[in-house]
Amino acid sequence: MMPSRMAAAIAAALLTATPALAQGTLRIGMTASDIPMTTGQPDQGGEGQRFMGLTVYDALVHWDLTKSDKPSTLIPGLAASWSVDATDKNKWIFKIREGVKFHDGSTLTAAAVVWNFDKLLKQDAPQFDQRQASQGRSRIPAVASYRAIDDLTLEITTRAPDATLPYQLAWIGISSPAQWEKVGKNWQEFAKTPSGTGPWKLTALTPRERAELVPNKEYWDKPRIPKLDKMILIPLPEANTRVAALRSGQVDWIEAPAPDAVPSLKAAGMQIITNAYPHNWTWHLSRAEGSVWNDVRVRQAANLAVDREGLKELLGGLMIPAEGFMPPGHQWFGNPKFKLKRDLAQAKKLLAEAGYGPSKPFQTKILISASGSGQMQPLPMNEFIQQNLAEAGMKIDFEVVEWNTLINIWRAGAKHESSRGATGMNYSYFIQDPFTGFMRHLQCNLQPPAGTNWGLYCDPEMDKLFDEVRNTFDAEAQSKVLQRIHEKYVDEALFLMVTHDVNARAMSPKVKGFVQAQNWFQDFGTITMAP
């Protein structure tokens, strides 16, 4: 062999051998105060699902987390394919992926999936778990019944035709029935030695302190087998503690660094990774009878009064100014006519047309919180907006309540006494799928207590569009309907649309290969650690 060819062969051999080499340990400081539930249906919201849901478990349907330059879409997960019955749109057939093994070695079947639905929905099933049910039930409102047709075929029947079912199923992690049997049919024991089919296996768990995950080398989706040797999750709820832990080298990665810590982290050589994702920081407006926001001109005036660029400066650049309810560039953005730019003259004009002026000043009360998950920096941000609106002649009074209290008020609805006469509420939304993005906020029959349409909005035309989404089973056509919904959201200024968070995380320069998807969830499989 020629020397050059020999060198090339050695290089090729080394390159192909690389994935098998040690790729280091990644230590992540989470914002959660405890390790999320490990049984399959994690608590702690999006962060729980990100770190303990889609790592150890798979769902029937996955999010494609491989791209950072465009919003994620759904892809097959444990279901290799799915289709809705041509004659009965309530019936779905899911083909279960063949040969998938749980971490304990047992095989995934359609019966195992049925067993998992029972775990959440069937109260008299031996495996029913109240804690997982609390987390999972509200994620799959469409599911009416389900059955295994054979080992690899699952039938799900919905309450009504609902093309958003795959989005709902992306929340449901599939746990191993065999492992549950093995640990004495006890979810507390299962939590210590969980078994899913995901790309990571949990090997050590110290509640409230750390969880250690190692790659599942037999993972069915070979390109997604993690490259790292180990990933350690550490709950660090205090923002300053997370920064100190990163700077002292105790962790390699922290979630949600405080904006004021970002310059010092950059100066210390840390990477700050951001990207757009389906998050919305908004004022949810009351549409109850007598609300000042019932006039579209008032809503548009408020939207035109907000100085989003100024707000971005206030947050050190860590936000995306809203151009609509969805982040700019989102596949459901469409082409709204109403542009969210600052135009005080137009805002004042609209307000005057709506009948407000020196003789009838505009004044109303908004509920805000001092902190909260996804709320960014609610106090300074709201005060900034308050000043913006005052410049347009809109006087806003705030009622500050504690975050969990605000959640309960939000569930109770704008007319409930707990809302204390407020006509709006500052809230942050997970807007990743049609239901969480649009329907739950504005569908007529989702007014409290049945749902979380806090503002009691009801427009038959909007409901018709929601029905159309549920009855449009072609993804592209469904996207078109969702665009029309978004255009209506923006053109009618149904919310005070302010900003989107950028999902900031800070990490050591040793962390390589991370692709931050435009999603609440992320894939940690591509990451390696430089020596």
Added chain:
Amino acid sequence: MLFYLVKRVLYTLPVAFGVSIVCFMLVHIAPGDPLTSVLPPDASAQLQQEMRRLYGFDRPYYEQFLRWFGRALQGDLGTSIATGRSVTSELVKAMGNTLILAAFATMIGFVLGGLFGFVAGYFRNSFIDRFASLLSVIGVSVPHYWLGMVLVIIFSAQLGWLPATGAGPGGSSDWAWDWAHLKHVVLPAITMSVIPMGIVARTIRALVADILSQEFVGGLRAKGLLDLGVFKHVVKNAAPTALAVMGLQFGYLLGGSILIETVFSWPGTGFLLGNAIFQRDLPLLQGTILVLAMFFVVLNLIVDLVQSAIDPRIQRS
């Protein structure tokens, strides 16, 4: 002595009952929903009501209290709503971690506090007194969570000498008495020791100064006792009050500190309590408060007994 002991133990029973009522009421009066930690944020009010029924939170308060109190009497503090783990096991683990931290903080605080107090009292109105008093005033006044952050910035972030968080390289479950673990204790223990140091120093200084001004000290000196002999008498006379203060301070330390343990992510009772408050985890909150309160009651009892053993006048009164 036995009668005194029995009497004191019996006194603790109504105190314990009172504490359990107060802590049950407190956690129920506070705003928030106990199901916050188990429901996803977008759960509807309807689902919330349904879950409230499943967890028994729709029952009248007296019924919930009696059920909880009955179980607590049998040593069962219930199950955490947020984690599904037994409150007792969570507490035992956290108390072990806080004990480690409190032991180090006590050592630092009491030794330095005692030293500063005695020196200041002995040389009252001198430069040494003023310096020691200044240190104790700083100790009492400085916000300890602020001091903790400053120590972290200097010794962890800037110098990289000591870790900023956690209870060891592998967490508290594999705790060992080696430097790899002990270095995690240094910063939180120093932070935690500052307040007891200040309080102990101020108490002892006042006691020593007061005792030294009493006539019997002049009598001791007139009898020809040397400074060391006088010192022994001063210590003996100061001991009961100093012990009472130290006992209370040790009690505070054993209760953990929500702020310090949160700043350092130290998995002790303060950290546990902080999490329970934020998650509205009522069983965990009730259990932790009850046990910490009982700890305090027991510690007071021990201090009383030790005091009466040292000074029989207390027993007679």
